[in-house]
Amino acid sequence: MTSCDFIVVGHGLAGATLAYVLRQRGYHVLVFDPEPADTASRVAAGLMNPVAGKRFALSWQAAELLPAAAAFYQQLEQRFGQQFFFPAPIFKIFGSLDEQRAMLARSAEQPWGDFVASLTPADPGIAGVQAPFGGAWLQHGGHVRVQEMLDALAAEGRREGWLRRETFDWSRLVTDAAGLVYSGQVQARHVVCCEGAAAVLNPYFSWLPLTPNQGEVLDVECHDLPTAQVLNRGAYVVPVGEGRFRVGATYRWPPFADGPTAAGLQELSERLQVITSRPFSVVKQRAGVRPAVRDRRPLLGPHPTVPGLSFCGGYGSKGVMLAPRLAALLTDWLEGSAALWPDVDLRRYASHHAAANRA
Template sequence: MKDALIIGQGIAGTLVSFELLQRNWSIDVADHIEPLTASKIASGLYNPLVLKRRRVVWKAHEMINVVEKSYRTIEKLSGENFLHTTPVWESLPDPGTENDWMSLSDNPHFEDFIGVILSPSNDAIKAHKVGEVAKSGKVDVTTMISAWSNYLYSIQSKIDVRIDPEDLVQRGNHWEYKNQLYKNVIWCNGFAEEHPHFGQLPFSPTKGEVLIVNAPTLTLDHILHGNVFIMPLGGHTYKVGATYSWKDLTPTPTLEGKETLLEGWNKLVNAECEIIVHQAGIRPNVKDRKPLIGSSHIHDGVHLFNGLGSRGILMAPWLAQNFADYLEGKAELYPEVNVNRFTA
């Protein structure tokens, strides 16, 4: 018998499996190949601020203290480098926004995260000034997921299969999948408005679109954020994102999405770009914008770690630690993310 079957290996499943392996749990991780999941096209950007609203992310101080340690350990175990701690530059297009940014540094809640204000030496950047977001950076999500998948294969803990709830058989307090018993089943597989192990779940999924572009005349070393973000990928290749749509939940890129992203690009930089790839994915957002974590009120031994939305890279390491503590009876889940706020 193994301790846990984790279903899904996006950002959520990767961090939960990592945390449980750190605690010497015996696990299997089941996932099937889908080229364009939300995790696989995620920007990988992490920062402690809601930049458009000038707010600090919920529990940002706690989360940011865990981010680098967790991802560096995954890098060491997997033998791949994917964490980049180059900070985000927030576009400050005029003196008014510069003054607003400066005023945030006087707020004790913000002071850890407000970096220096710089005058761009790069003529391609249109902003009057840029404000550095301290303790921000990016994770190459595709590389991380692939590297961790290979690590799971190497320890014989990865199963290439799609598992649906009906594929599992309850055996007393345990669960069986293809003659293997598990003490726990943990669903980390993206949004599903109804789940037989949890009932109706309050997902409010959003479609996000991104562009991968080539811009031969642009040399940018930092992530630049304004109406969109522009993220260097190496050479003169950049990722531009991301849109939000609550109406069209198909994984098909749209003309409207492309035009929105190109408009954002043109507001931030003076540089022509050629589109290489246009991608779309569905984020598992929740109606109150907090994750869904906890245990089924219907079946024993069934758990959920889901709904990370667009801040999964920031949230997942810290929440995975709390979730593992909860599974081991060492802590309660944070009520803001406990799934029983909707299902109890």
């Protein structure tokens, strides 16, 4: 029988970052993940943005999450000799005078001042960019090439034998006196579910308030658009190299379409036309399902009744910002050296598990 310290189920952003942190701390980790498909992690543009939504709200825990994420991805770059993280200013385009005034008032306050490099109340004259009301230049953000990063980690895992390209069958997990045993072949001290949106079907964690939503993105060619910044107004426009940009994303609630849709193509094309006057051509369209949570906070921590079983996920559209710091936090908790933050501790939903058991 194979023995390990941790089994990690899933190798998207949540699982890959957690498995890496655990291995860096000297633990024997085994990861189960089927052949990659268009999951939310692999489709995402990997935007790290300190500001969220139309209300220009500061992203949750941005001051702690952003530097931790940047340091993590830079460490992976050194490991693999490949660039994954691209620091870049984000130009948040004002859509109206009201938006402009709201941002001008808010940006003078701390901690806003740490993330706003400058404001322009007039069109800054970026070639091909339509910004008649100006915009805000945001700093300490950028974007991550998530698919390339996951592929590099997976290739290492296959070479070293810690990644198995298999679907984990939860019905074959049993509790043993020494820990958990999977399929009668692997014994682990702890198992962590990092299945993303698929966790809604997990027999141990289906009670969690995950509310998956589907997002679509476009890869477009637009050779006349500058690549020195990320653009954001109702959609993000992230440079991905060779005159191409990733544009996203849509939000669709169940029932989900089977892959990309004509409606998604139209919606994103129209949003891009608001941002740029330059002609563009769509070269690819992809769709993935995000593992969102009702209160918009991640879910970390132990199963209420099964010792040695935990959950890590619910990152929604902020995975690249959240995953590195929360992987370290969960590892600290697993080691007994830190408590989980109340905002992310899944035990805040203990009543849901109790209600599911009564049903």
